[in-house]
Structures are given as C-alpha cells and as structure tokens.
Amino acid sequence: MLNSFMSYLGSTVTPGEAGNQFWALIYVLIIFTGVSVAVICMNWLERKALAHFQVRLGPMRVGPHGLLQPIADALKLMLKEDIIPAEADQFVFWIAPLIGLLAAFTVYTVIPFGPSQAVSDMNIGILFMLGVSSLGVLGIVVAGWASNSHYPLIGALRSSAQMVSYEVAMGLAVVSAILMTSMNASGTGTLSMIGIVQAQQQQGVWFIFKFFPLGFIAFAIFAIAMVAETNRAPFDLAEAESELTAGFHTEYSGLRWSLFMLAEYAAMIAVSSIAVTLWLGGWMRPFPNLLHAPAWDFIFSLFPGITFGGLAAIAFIGTARMPSHSFFKIQRIGLAVFAALLGFLALLLLVIAVAGRSADASLAARFREGIDYVYWFVLKVAVFMYLFIWYRATWPRYRFDQLMKIGWKVMLPISIGVLMLTAIWALVEPPLWEWMRAHI
Amino acid sequence: MIPVATPWFFYVLAGLAVASGLAVITRRNAVHSALALIVTLLSVAGLYLMLYAPFVAGVQIIVYAGGIMVLFLFVIMLVNIDRAAKERQFNRMWPVGLVAAGTLFALFLSAFLKGKGLFPDRMMRLAEASNTQEIANMLYGEAGRMGQYTFAFEIASLLLLVAILGAVIMTKKKI
Numbered sequence: 001m002l003n004s005f006m007s008y009l010g011s012t013v014t015p016g017e018a019g020n021q022f023w024a025l026i027y028v029l030i031i032f033t034g035v036s037v038a039v040i041c042m043n044w045l046e047r048k049a050l051a052h053f054q055v056r057l058g059p060m061r062v063g064p065h066g067l068l069q070p071i072a073d074a075l076k077l078m079l080k081e082d083i084i085p086a087e088a089d090q091f092v093f094w095i096a097p098l099i100g101l102l103a104a105f106t107v108y109t110v111i112p113f114g115p116s117q118a119v120s121d122m123n124i125g126i127l128f129m130l131g132v133s134s135l136g137v138l139g140i141v142v143a144g145w146a147s148n149s150h151y152p153l154i155g156a157l158r159s160s161a162q163m164v165s166y167e168v169a170m171g172l173a174v175v176s177a178i179l180m181t182s183m184n185a186s187g188t189g190t191l192s193m194i195g196i197v198q199a200q201q202q203q204g205v206w207f208i209f210k211f212f213p214l215g216f217i218a219f220a221i222f223a224i225a226m227v228a229e230t231n232r233a234p235f236d237l238a239e240a241e242s243e244l245t246a247g248f249h250t251e252y253s254g255l256r257w258s259l260f261m262l263a264e265y266a267a268m269i270a271v272s273s274i275a276v277t278l279w280l281g282g283w284m285r286p287f288p289n290l291l292h293a294p295a296w297d298f299i300f301s302l303f304p305g306i307t308f309g310g311l312a313a314i315a316f317i318g319t320a321r322m323p324s325h326s327f328f329k330i331q332r333i334g335l336a337v338f339a340a341l342l343g344f345l346a347l348l349l350l351v352i353a354v355a356g357r358s359a360d361a362s363l364a365a366r367f368r369e370g371i372d373y374v375y376w377f378v379l380k381v382a383v384f385m386y387l388f389i390w391y392r393a394t395w396p397r398y399r400f401d402q403l404m405k406i407g408w409k410v411m412l413p414i415s416i417g418v419l420m421l422t423a424i425w426a427l428v429e430p431p432l433w434e435w436m437r438a439h440i
Numbered sequence: 441m442i443p444v445a446t447p448w449f450f451y452v453l454a455g456l457a458v459a460s461g462l463a464v465i466t467r468r469n470a471v472h473s474a475l476a477l478i479v480t481l482l483s484v485a486g487l488y489l490m491l492y493a494p495f496v497a498g499v500q501i502i503v504y505a506g507g508i509m510v511l512f513l514f515v516i517m518l519v520n521i522d523r524a525a526k527e528r529q530f531n532r533m534w535p536v537g538l539v540a541a542g543t544l545f546a547l548f549l550s551a552f553l554k555g556k557g558l559f560p561d562r563m564m565r566l567a568e569a570s571n572t573q574e575i576a577n578m579l580y581g582e583a584g585r586m587g588q589y590t591f592a593f594e595i596a597s598l599l600l601l602v603a604i605l606g607a608v609i610m611t612k613k614k615i
Binding site: 089092122123124127128130131132134135137138141142144145146153156157160161163164167188189190191 | 469471472475478494495497498499501502505506507509510511513514517518570571572573
C-alpha cells in the first residue's frame with residue numbers, strides 16, 4: 001500500500017493513464033475541494049470588488065472586511081426552508097439543479113493543471129469538455145420549465161436560445177486553435193488537453209500570439225462567447241432581474257438555489273480553463289523556452305511564495321489600519337491570525353521552492369514542479385475570473401435582439417473567416433519558409 | 441490496466457438505454473419524454489466508449505445530448521402541456537408501427553442468427569490513443585489507401601446543407 005503510494009508520487013503520468021483508481025479518487029477529491037474553495041473566494045471577491053467599483057464598502061460586518069460572509073451565506077442557505085411550489089413538476093424541479101452541477105463538475109476530469117496534474121488525459125479532451133459543459137444548459141432549461149411559472153419559463157427560453165447560438169461561434173473558435181496544434185513535423189494535431197499545451201510548448205508560442213492576429217481574434221471570440229455561455233453580465237438575460245425577477249431560478253430557494261450558484265461559478269472556472277489551455281499556454285510559466293536555464297526555473301518557482309507573501313502583507317496592513325476602538329478588537333485578532341496563516345503558507349511555499357531547486361527526480365523537485373504548474377494555471381484562470389467581475393461592473397445588459405444579432409451576424413461570420421484564414425495560413429506558411437530559405 | 445469494457449458496464453448501459461427508451465414513448469408529458477431521451481442518448485454514448493470509439497461518443501454528446509435535445513426542449517416548452525396531456529396519445533397508425541417494428545425485429549434476429557456470414561469476422565479497432573486521427577484519415581486520406589469514405593461523407597454534408605436551406609426557405613415568406 002505505502003509502496004504503491006510512494007511509487008506513484010515519483011512517476012509523471014496522470015492517474016487515468018496509470019490506471020490508478022486510488023489516485024484518481026484523491027485527485028477528484030482535491031479538485032472538488034479546490035473548486036468549492038475557489039467558489040467561496042470568488043463569492044467574497046465579487047461582492048467586495050463590485051462594491052468598490054460602485055464606491056461602496058461591501059460586506060464589512062461578518063468577520064474582518066466581511067471575510068466570513070460567504071460562510072455565513074452558505075449556512076443561511078442551508079438552513080433556509082426549501083420550497084417546492086405546489087404547481088411545479090416535483091421530480092424535474094428536484095433534479096434540475098443536479099443536472100447543472102453534474103455537468104459543471106464533470107468537465108474537471110480533463111482540465112490539465114499540469115502535465116501529470118489532471119485526473120485523466122482523454123484523446124478527445126476538448127470535445128468532451130465542450131460537450132459536457134453544453135449539457136449545463138439542460139439544467140437551466142428544465143428548471144425554468146418545471147417551476148411552472150412565467151418568469152422562469154421566459155428565462156429558460158432565453159437561456160436556451162442564447163446558449164445554442166453562442167456555442168456555434170465558440171466551437172468554431174476552438175477548431176481554429178486545434179488546427180494550430182497540427183503545425184508540427186508529422187502534421188497531426190490533437191484534441192487532448194495536455195497535448196494542446198504541449199503543442200504550444202513545442203512550437204514555442206502561446207496560440208493567442210500565433211498567426212497574429214488570427215489567434216488573438218479566435219481567442220477574443222471565445223472570450224466573448226464564454227461569458228454568454230455561462231449566463232454572466234452583460235449577457236445575463238436569463239436572469240435579468242429588472243425584467244424577470246430572477247429568471248430561471250425565481251422559484252428556487254435554499255440549498256437548491258445555492259446549487260445553481262455553485263454550478264454557475266464552477267462552469268465559469270471550467271470555461272476559463274478551456275481558454276487558458278487553448279490560447280494562454282495552460283500550466284506553462286512565462287517564457288519557458290526563452291528563459292529555460294535552471295536559474296530562471298528557480299526564480300519563477302519563487303512566485304507562488306511571493307504571491308502568498310503579498311496577500312499576507314495586505315492582510316497585515318489591514319490589521320494595522322483597523323480602528324483602535326475596543327469594538328474592533330476581535331476582528332483585529334482574527335485578521336492578524338488570517339495574515340499569519342497566509343504568511344505561513346508563503347514561507348512553506350518558499351521553503352519547497354528552495355528545497356526542490358535542483359532539477360533531479362527527487363520528491364522535493366517533483367513537488368516543486370507540481371506547485372509551479374498548478375500555480376501558473378490557477379493564476380491565469382484567476383485573471384479570467386476577475387475579468388468576469390469587471391465585465392459585470394462595467395457593461396450594461398444587452399437587449400435580447402442585440403444579443404442574437406451579435407451571436408449570429410457578427411461572431412459567427414468572423415469565427416468562420418478566422419477558421420478559413422488559419423487553415424490557409426497553416427498550409428501556406430511552411431512552403432513559404434522553405435522557399436525563402438532556398439532563395440534568400 | 442483493467443479494461444473498462446466489462447460485461448457489467450455493457451448490461452447497465454444497455455438496460456438504461458432500453459428502459460429510458462421505453463419511457464420516451466410511454467410518458468404522457470412531452471418534457472419527461474425528452475429527458476428520458478437524453479438519458480438514452482447518453483447511455484448510447486457510453487456504449488460507443490465501450491466500443492473504443494471515443495470520438496463518436498464525444499460527438500454524440502455534443503450534437504445530440506447538448507445541441508438537438510436543447511432545441512427539442514425549446515420547442516416542447518412552447519407547447520401547452522396541459523392540453524397535450526389530455527389528448528389521445530396513440531393514433532390509428534399503430535398497425536403500421538407494429539409492422540415496422542416487427543420487420544426491424546426480424547432483421548435484428550436474422551443478423552443475430554447468421555451474422556457471422558454477413559459481417560467481416562474481425563472488428564476494425566482503431567487505436568484509442570489516435571482514434572480521432574484515424575477517423576480523419578478514413579474521411580480525408582488519400583483516395584486509394586485510406587480515404588474510401590470521402591465521397592459518402594461529403595455527400596452527407598451536402599444533404600444537410602440542402603436541409604438547412606429548405607428550412608430557411610420554408611420559414612421566410614420573402615427572400
């Protein structure tokens with residue numbers, strides 16, 4: 001038992017590839033916990049950031065700077081009465097949030113947090129991700145219908161029309177990125193998520209910069225379509241509160257409602273990870289080919305520690321700036337403890353970075369590598385999550401006809417054009433280089 | 441590595457497909473039927489996976505479960521369910537249906553009884569790791585060697601294009 005445990009730690013394959021059910025289960029649990037924690041953080045950050053965008057303070061009462069607010073919210077939602085309307089379709093009403101949640105969490109099996117830090121590497125990885133995440137809309141549609149009420153039904157209709165429309169442009173943008181993976185000696189591309197990142201490493205360029213500006217346009221189309229796919233502002237017509245109360249989840253309350261929220265945020269993280277994997281180099285640190293000396297490896301491996309150190313410093317500044325009134329004493333102590341915890345984490349990460357700085361196959365080195373991969377991946381995803389909040393604070397909601405117009409008359413033609421141009425460029429470029437080498 | 445394609449998985453998936461398929465035609469409520477159909481499609485996708493055809497399984501999920509079923513639900517939701525549920529579920533076409541079902545069953549039975557002569561004795565199995573690439577070779581590869589399906593594939597896509605154009609023409613009064 002312990003032997004097999006240790007032997008896996010030294011190997012460099014995903015649990016799925018090794019056929020190791022035990023480690024697969026451990027990975028699933030880690031990812032599930034990680035995503036849930038990320039959703040909690042995101043909840044706090046969104047309320048806080050939105051508040052500051054609007055020159056408010058946001059949650060301040062529950063814990064220092066409202067840090068415990070998500071926990072209080074979760075408790076409230078769990079204890080709240082769970083109402084099923086009498087006229088609703090009981091079974092479908094009950095199962096709808098579960099469909100959304102299942103679809104949102106299943107895609108995490110193929111998300112590559114590192115070359116071996118994924119549950120499994122499927123040959124059809126990106127196809128699987130797009131397919132399963134598109135099942136999420138079923139949960140919304142069915143919830144709106146089962147509520148047997150007007151606003152939810154309209155919300156569900158809007159959301160299904162919207163998701164089907166934007167999926168087309170999204171899929172075409174993804175295809176143009178997959179085309180780029182075939183620009184190697186053998187001329188064969190790949191759909192595997194890990195393979196896509198490795199192709200970017202091999203070609204020495206993130207696909208967002210490849211065939212400039214084609215890669216960037218495809219990325220931009222995906223970035224817009226993914227906001228629409230996840231029903232977030234400015235495309236949140238399915239839950240437009242000024243017109244539809246709360247859209248498809250008007251009749252939901254308590255735990256079931258919170259499952260919808262969990263699914264929404266999990267889906268946001270999932271689509272952001274697709275964007276990061278396809279266009280932003282996945283787990284790779286900046287300039288892995290240009291600055292590949294061990295010294296650079298060491299410098300970049302300090303980043304996780306420095307990040308947490310920065311967070312700890314912010315928390316310490318917050319502690320110092322707390323009003324000195326005795327009323328704030330407990331909050332002050334709490335924030336100081338939180339800062340100390342963050343500082344301890346930073347120290348731990350720095351120690352690992354120093355201990356694993358040699359590039360041999362020792363356990364510490366492997367561990368350091370793993371932390372690096374996960375750190376850069378999560379950092380890139382976190383930028384997207386912040387963008388989601390930023391969009392919401394900045395742009396007003398679109399009208400539904402405008403939304404459809406953008407989807408079908410702007411994004412779809414552009415993405416088809418980009419796909420064609422990418423294919424042409426990919427065909428023309430290698431012979432052109434050949435010719436230039438021969439004649440110039 | 442333990443293979444996933446065990447008989448146990450096959451019976452669970454096949455049973456699920458048949459049971460939910462029955463639910464599709466027996467439920468009075470159209471939305472319940474559609475949900476049952478989604479379960480059928482997903483379990484068929486699982487069967488494709490067991491046949492070492494991950495690409496087909498992925499496409500099944502995207503196109504059928506994710507795309508077509510959402511449109512089905514979209515249309516069904518616009519139907520007045522209360523009235524539809526009160527209407528007679530079976531019309532007088534059932535003898536024709538019975539004949540069709542009987543013929544299909546006879547076909548299956550004959551295939552089951554003397555399938556050995558009808559089909560090639562070796563199942564073509566594409567390597568799982570390069571499944572997608574192999575399919576691409578079969579569809580677009582050189583005409584003599586691998587790409588024997590290019591023509592059929594392109595004709596099928598042309599047919600779909602014609603269907604799309606037909607739908608547009610039928611909905612638009614003036615083009």
